Amino acid sequence: MPSRTPDAHDLVFTGIGITTAVGQGRDAFLAALLDGSHAFGPMNRPGRQVPSAPTGPDGTGPAFLGAEIGELAMPAAVPPRTLRTASLSARAALATLDEAWTDAGLADVDPYRIGLVIGGSNVQQRELTQLHARHAQQPEFLRPTYGMAFMDSDLCGLCTEVFPIRGFAHTLGGASASGLLAVLQAVRAVRSGQVDVCVAMGALMDLSYWECLAFRAMGAMAPGDDPGAACRPFDRDRAGFVYGEACGAVVIEREGARPGRAPYGRFLGGATAMDGNRNPNPSLEGETRVLRGALREAGLTASAVDYVNPHGTGSRLGDEIELAALRECGLTDARINATKSITGHGLTAAGTVEVIATLLQMRAGVLHPTRNLLDPMDPSLPWVGAAAEPWAVETAVSLSMGFGGISSAICLRTC
């Protein structure tokens, strides 16, 4: 076995922030996960349904389904003048970062030694669509703020204005793998010594009806008029992903750098791969490569993995290839569930949200149920079905894949 990176096992997760449609904050989120609750329904946020198109049973096309955040609780640290022009993605970023910041106690850290990687690109689509529509007839009155706010990096500007982060901050785009790529980039930033503490965030991808139309047209987004049943990863009756608004943030640093912190878990290894494919279809070769790469860096054999948190979107082909990759790598004894069956697919946020789901389940010693898994594609795998199960997880693997041939995997361990 190849030698490991000498300090690979020194990195730990010391803070979590999470905002989803099923709950804001880590306690509410874990409770929702273990309950197997959901927030799916026809989407109501302005700009989520085709304007003037008849929808519903009597219309030409069914409404787009998804899980939307109810009321987003904003921290007092964010001044009202900032909120006025902050997009939904930006507000979710600020609220989620606030939780992770407080959880990790970052107020005492030198701001010049803190970095921020925000996973996601083109995340504010709905707000931009709304703005374009508003000014279509009178473009000369377009707000000057648009000149900075249309860029995803506005989230970096806002987050570092409200929180003292002075090491670096940038976005990192990798489609639905963005959230995990951000975590792996944050690991590199701490490991290299660029910063002592790095926050990785999976940004809230705010879809407009345009993206929903395209996802549906390409067969990626599940149709259907039964919101509770539409999202069914790894079930034989699955028909695509169902969108779910989410934002997650984790704080990564060297173990023991700040005494008194009780980390959620340890980073063991990670890997990314490109399939050489611009299209949305997954690749068995790419997924096995990242699984093997992450396990190799972690110094783990497949049989030593207790739990797999898969990408599992509910995609016809994606779920099939992912299970094939797990079998190919011998990951058939590890318990497995599907976080997206509860949260929906957060797209750019998903990778971070699922690292958080993994860390919270590890700490709780309970695995969350998989909703709608009535007829598993591969019944031989040790699924967590309709009810949560107590399970001691020492080692875990999570996968994230993105359109354009991106595969990524991460290995985690309890502390």
Place this chain on the structure above:
Amino acid sequence: MSTQDVLKLIVENTREVLPELEDHAFTADDSLKELGANSIDRAEILMMTIEALSVSIPLAELADARNIGELADRIHAKSNA
């Protein structure tokens, strides 16, 4: 619409952009800059004002106004042109 009405509109928009000025007693001598509005805030306030009045003025023409009274005068002059 009088100059006073334009001034009132500028004050309203300033309070929206800078909510911390809610209790400030505005006068025509107030400078947006001195009230804490940065260049984007100022452009935002002016754009909101000229949109509400449906008057098209390049913002550059308002850049050297010293206070909100002067801004109101210039926008009022354009709106009646």
